[in-house]
Amino acid sequence: MQLTHCCKVGAGPAGLISALVLAKNGIKPRIVDRDDKFHVGSRGFGIQPRTFELFQTLGIVEDLKKLATPIPTMRAYKLPGGIEPVKTWDLYEKSEIWPDRPYANGACLSQAVLEKVIRAHLEKYGVTVELNKGLIAIEQDADVVTATIAIHRSGVPTEEREVVVAKYLIGADGAKGSCRKLLGFTFGGETRDSDGMVWGDVEIQGLTNDYWHIWGKPGQFTQVDDHAGRSIMARPLSPSGNTFGIGITGQNFDPTELAQRESVISFIRRETGRGDLEFGEFSWLSYFKPNMRMVNKFHEGRAFLVGDSAHVHSPTGGQGMNCSVQDASNLGWKLALVIKGLAPPSLLLSYTEERLPVIAQMLHATTALYTHTVAKERPLETPVKEASEGENASGWFRWRNSALEMYGINYRYSEIVLEQRDPNDLTKEDALGRAYSGYEGHGNLRAGDRAPDAPGLVAGDGTETSLFGIFKVEKHTVLVFTASGDADNVDLKSDMPDSVATHSQIFQICNEAGTAYQSDVQVLHDRDGHARGAYFAEANTTNVVIVRPDGFVGAIVRDQDGVRQYFSKIFY
Numbered sequence: 001m002q003l004t005h006c007c008k009v010g011a012g013p014a015g016l017i018s019a020l021v022l023a024k025n026g027i028k029p030r031i032v033d034r035d036d037k038f039h040v041g042s043r044g045f046g047i048q049p050r051t052f053e054l055f056q057t058l059g060i061v062e063d064l065k066k067l068a069t070p071i072p073t074m075r076a077y078k079l080p081g082g083i084e085p086v087k088t089w090d091l092y093e094k095s096e097i098w099p100d101r102p103y104a105n106g107a108c109l110s111q112a113v114l115e116k117v118i119r120a121h122l123e124k125y126g127v128t129v130e131l132n133k134g135l136i137a138i139e140q141d142a143d144v145v146t147a148t149i150a151i152h153r154s155g156v157p158t159e160e161r162e163v164v165v166a167k168y169l170i171g172a173d174g175a176k177g178s179c180r181k182l183l184g185f186t187f188g189g190e191t192r193d194s195d196g197m198v199w200g201d202v203e204i205q206g207l208t209n210d211y212w213h214i215w216g217k218p219g220q221f222t223q224v225d226d227h228a229g230r231s232i233m234a235r236p237l238s239p240s241g242n243t244f245g246i247g248i249t250g251q252n253f254d255p256t257e258l259a260q261r262e263s264v265i266s267f268i269r270r271e272t273g274r275g276d277l278e279f280g281e282f283s284w285l286s287y288f289k290p291n292m293r294m295v296n297k298f299h300e301g302r303a304f305l306v307g308d309s310a311h312v313h314s315p316t317g318g319q320g321m322n323c324s325v326q327d328a329s330n331l332g333w334k335l336a337l338v339i340k341g342l343a344p345p346s347l348l349l350s351y352t353e354e355r356l357p358v359i360a361q362m363l364h365a366t367t368a369l370y371t372h373t374v375a376k377e378r379p380l381e382t383p384v385k386e387a388s389e390g391e392n393a394s395g396w397f398r399w400r401n402s403a404l405e406m407y408g409i410n411y412r413y414s415e416i417v418l419e420q421r422d423p424n425d426l427t428k429e430d431a432l433g434r435a436y437s438g439y440e441g442h443g444n445l446r447a448g449d450r451a452p453d454a455p456g457l458v459a460g461d462g463t464e465t466s467l468f469g470i471f472k473v474e475k476h477t478v479l480v481f482t483a484s485g486d487a488d489n490v491d492l493k494s495d496m497p498d499s500v501a502t503h504s505q506i507f508q509i510c511n512e513a514g515t516a517y518q519s520d521v522q523v524l525h526d527r528d529g530h531a532r533g534a535y536f537a538e539a540n541t542t543n544v545v546i547v548r549p550d551g552f553v554g555a556i557v558r559d560q561d562g563v564r565q566y567f568s569k570i571f572y
Contacts (some may be wrong), residue, residue, distance in 0.1 A: 004030050005149055007166040009179050011129040012039070014307025014324035015172030016118040016298075020058055021332025021549075023125035023475045027339055028166065031127065034173070034469050036155050038119075041201050041284025042237060042245040043111040046071070046318030048407035049095075051325050052103040057471050057551055058329075068107035068240055072148065075211035084275035091212070092404070099530040100452035101243050101407070105453040110201075110237065111321060119274025133162065138169065138182045138303060144369065145169040146303045167302065167339060170331070174308040174323075175260045175291065185310075189293030189363070196254035197263060197315075198287050199247050201237065207288065209236035215272040216250075228256075232268055242280075257500065259287035275424050277423065292367045294359055298352040300342065304331055311359045316369035317404050319362050326550075331356055333473060333549035343571050345463070354411045361436035365403060403495045408438020411552060412448035418555040418566040419447035421543065440457030445536050447556050451547040454531035457509070457524040465524070467531060467547075476504040476554065477547040481537035482520070483511050493520055495560045500567050504546075509537070 008015045011033040019029045037243035047068060055061040074091055074181050078084040097104045118128060134157055141376075142166050147416040171179025180187060186335065207213060211333060217229040237243045248255055248267070258264045265279045294311035298304060307324030331351045335345035343362035402408075412424065413431035435536025439449070446449055455466040478492060492506055501514060508523045509531050528534050537543040546566055555566035 002165075003144065004164060004166045006030070006040050006168045006170060006335065007032065007164050008170045009033075009135045009146070009147070010171065010173030010177060011115070011119075011268070011308075011322070012174060012307060012395035013033075013044070013114060013118070014309070015170065016115060016122065016129075017058070017325050018170055018172065018306055018328035018332045018335075019127055020060075020118060020122055020331060021221060021229045021467050021473055022336055023122060023127050024058070025340075026331070027336055028127055029157065029168070029475060031122075032133035032135070032149060032164075034132070034152055034155075034157075036152060038112070038129075039115060040112050041110070041286070042108075042197075042235075043199075043284075044315075044321035045104055045107050045108050045110055045235075045245065045457070046319075046321070047114075048106050048318065048322045049103040050405065050407045050409070051322045052107075053450075054325055054329050054551055057473050057549075058121075059119060059473075060121050060490050063120075064109060065115065067107040067113055067117070071108055072210070072236055074214060077272070078213045079145040079215060080273045081255050088211070094445070095405070099455055099528075101533040102453050102455075102466070106114045106318070107237070108237075114347070116320075120396050121185075122216045129271060129492045135173065137180065138179070139299045140169075140303060143167075169303045170335075171215045171303060171305045172307050172328075175293075175312040177309055180295065180305055180309050183303055183305075185295045185300070185302055185305065187293045187295060187299070187311075189291065192290040192314075193291075194252045194254065195250065196256060196289050197247065197249045197289060198258045198285070199246050200244060200264070200282050200285035202282045202285075203204070204234060204244050204246075205278035205280070206243055206274070207234055207236075207242070209239060209241065209244075212236070213463065215274075228239065230271070232272055243283075251335070254289075256287060259285055259286065262544075275399050281366065290370060292363055292370075294363055296316040298327075298355055301347065303493050304335075304348075304351065311363060313363050313366045316370040317362075319366055319406075322406060322511065323359060323362055326354055326358075326406070329473075329550040336474070337570070338463075341572075342503065347570060348415070350414060350416045354414050355534075357413070357432050357435035362403075365436065398527055402440060404438045406433070407442055407450055408535050409436060410434070410438050414444055414448055415450065416554070417447040417552075418447045419567065420555075420557045420558060422446055422556070428495070434545060445534070445556070446551065447553050449553050450533040451545075451551050452555050454534050455525070456526070456528035456530055459522070459524055470507060471547060471549075472505065472553060473549045474503070475549060476500075476567075477533070478504055478506040479509055479545040479547065480506065481535065481543040483530060483540050491560050492563055495564060496567070497571070499569050503571075504567075511539075522545045536547055 005027050006029040008019055008029055008031045074089055075085050076087040078086045095104045130150040133149045136150045139146045147164045149162040150157040162570050173179050203493040230253045233247040234244040258267055269275050291312045306327040319492055334347050338345055379503050413428045453468045457465050506521045508521050509526050535545050544557045548554040
């Protein structure tokens with residue numbers, strides 16, 4: 001029986017991204033999925049700016065930018081009638097592109113399309129998804145994980161079995177999957193049993209694709225009956241065409257019967273008053289209840305959970321797929337080093353240490369947002385001014401928590417980061433309290449924070465790049481900030497073990513064009529000062545910043561002793 005490095009159960013974004021990280025690190029994983037065909041439908045469609053940054057490091061962002069669309073402006077309509085607009089506003093407050101933030105305002109992209117793009121990139125490394133294979137048992141010892149797989153036919157498990165022996169297993173099979181249950185993980189939280197939701201993708205004639213259309217008001221009475229109210233949403237899936245993602249939500253409203261084509265069409269026409277709408281075929285239609293749950297740890301032995309297998313929450317805030325990608329990115333580079341024998345297995349303990357506080361706080365934020373959205377905002381009774389003319393003008397369905405963009409997620413509290421330049425005056429407990437919201441407006445950068453971008457970096461041959469253009473998911477990036485071409489107190493190359501040197505790249509960031517202080521170090525002229533400003537590099541002093549493969553600052557140190565100290569936390 002052949003031993004595989006890593007077996008992944010589930011082929012959603014979390015499973016595919018973790019596989020891509022390993023593949024780019026030279027490790028070929030196996031991916032199994034119990035379904036007989038790939039997912040369809042928009043499902044988790046919101047991509048936050050921070051996720052685009054990670055996609056750039058993974059080398060897939062250009063493909064995704066061609067397919068993603070801006071988040072539509074929202075428009076609500078007066079009832080009865082359903083035609084007269086009463087509000088027009090943006091779901092998120094618009095933000096600008098900055099030198100350190102090249103992606104702004106997020107975007108929409110069907111999860112099915114995202115998965116297709118990632119699968120195409122995986123195929124370049126000879127990695128494909130094995131469908132019709134469902135996990136039914138897990139055993140593990142000190143050396144391997146043994147996964148028993150049931151072969152499915154037309155979505156139904158058969159008596160045929162396959163046994164996969166792997167060094168590690170990643171469970172990415174979602175909230176209803178088997179990995180978490182077989183491993184015996186807790187899944188604490190709540191299910192809003194009184195609330196149900198219906199989502200789907202359908203062709204609609206009679207709606208403009210200029211807006212994200214909304215009828216109704218959560219928590220308010222409808223014109224039809226005296227039950228608590230509901231909202232109906234129709235989001236255009238592209239700037240052209242007539243396909244929309246629909247959603248039906250409400251407080252104390254459980255639309256189990258609406259997950260059928262004729263029922264949902266009849267309901268939408270009746271509740272919106274838009275009998276003129278013509279519906280085509282549904283490519284996807286699904287019912288579910290809002291769940292807000294998470295595990296109490298992200299791994300057991302050699303088995304790990306990522307994405308919805310470890311945490312689920314309401315769709316408000318657009319965090320689910322994005323947090324799944326960050327889970328996968330955080331775990332992937334560490335697992336690659338351990339599988340290669342370059343890092344101790346204890347490095348993998350930092351996955352739970354770093355991600356658990358982030359997810360717990362994200363879950364709290366999105367649950368509060370859901371509660372606010374479905375129950376507590378004011379009704380749509382009278383026309384108001386445009387959102388840009390007042391703080392409250394946008395009404396009830398605007399997400400104002402800036403943490404949702406995910407720039408603030410940080411690991412300042414992590415045992416594997418090292419901060420020497422600006423000693424932390426916070427206790428670890430205090431730092432844990434800001435794992436998700438971060439330190440926006442504090443005017444500093446510390447180890448554990450998101451590594452910002454910086455354009456205008458010019459190489460000796462005149463080639464221009466940015467930091468995001470040089471970061472790699474398979475390497476640490478060492479940035480040595482110097483005033484000119486010398487750095488007398490840093491002698492990194494000669495001091496690095498071969499394993500570290502092979503898995504890191506060193507760039508000298510100079511105020512002025514110059515020569516490298518050491519052979520094999522690449523010199524970049526910080527022409528516009530964006531890099532020095534973003535990293536708070538002090539003038540006339542050598543500053544060393546080490547960026548991890550997942551795009552977070554691993555260390556900020558002064559000299560080669562600090563560099564050695566940081567890498568001793570990561571490598572053997």
